[in-house]
Amino acid sequence: xxxNIKAYAFLLILAVAxxxxxxxxxNLVRQNLAYGEVWSPWAWLMPYARIVHWYNTGxxxxxxxxxxxxxxxxxxxxxxxIFIFYGRLAGDNWWMRFAIGLEFGGxxxxxxxxxxxxxxxxxxxxxxxxxxNVADASITVGVCVLLFVLWKEExxxxxxxxx
Numbered sequence: 001x002x003x004n005i006k007a008y009a010f011l012l013i014l015a016v017a018x019x020x021x022x023x024x025x026x027n028l029v030r031q032n033l034a035y036g037e038v039w040s041p042w043a044w045l046m047p048y049a050r051i052v053h054w055y056n057t058g059x060x061x062x063x064x065x066x067x068x069x070x071x072x073x074x075x076x077x078x079x080x081x082i083f084i085f086y087g088r089l090a091g092d093n094w095w096m097r098f099a100i101g102l103e104f105g106g107x108x109x110x111x112x113x114x115x116x117x118x119x120x121x122x123x124x125x126x127x128x129x130x131x132x133n134v135a136d137a138s139i140t141v142g143v144c145v146l147l148f149v150l151w152k153e154e155x156x157x158x159x160x161x162x163x
Contacts, residue, residue, distance in 0.1 A: 008086065011083075011100070011101050011104060014098070014101035014104075015105035018102065018106060018134065021134050022106070022109035022133060022135040023112065025123070025134050026113065026121040029053050033051065034053065035054075036054070038052045047127075048126065048127060051125070053121070055120070055121065055122070056119060056121075056122050056131075057120075072111070078103075079107050079108055082100060082103065082107070083104070086100060093149060095145060095148075095149045096146065096149050099142045101142070102138045102142030102145065103143065106135040106139035108135075110133075121133060
């Protein structure tokens, strides 16, 4: 029981930190840049990295635009399932807990936008890559960590002892 409380405390603290940073940065952008407006502190940096106020009614990387209702309910279901099954999904593996926590916090951050303003605010623009936000980055890093952990576990379990 005590182990489960610590695991869920970690999940909630990580999620709160991600959501707070995500919502803080999105609010800064919404308050200081008009929709579509671009800002960069130095002109030479503009082709490589800039802040741009953008809306996303689809999912990560701008896919499936205009399906806002679907992407309001789907993350809500994911958030609920992660919360219910977190203890079993993560087990004792700290990296697995971290990965799932990143995904959980990112999903809540974007879900919060969809519920309150009807779309997700994106603002980080690097090169020609799709515009994204802190929550998107959190989800993406969480998926990468999760895949790495699963790969390492598979590799560890597939090693056959020498006889």
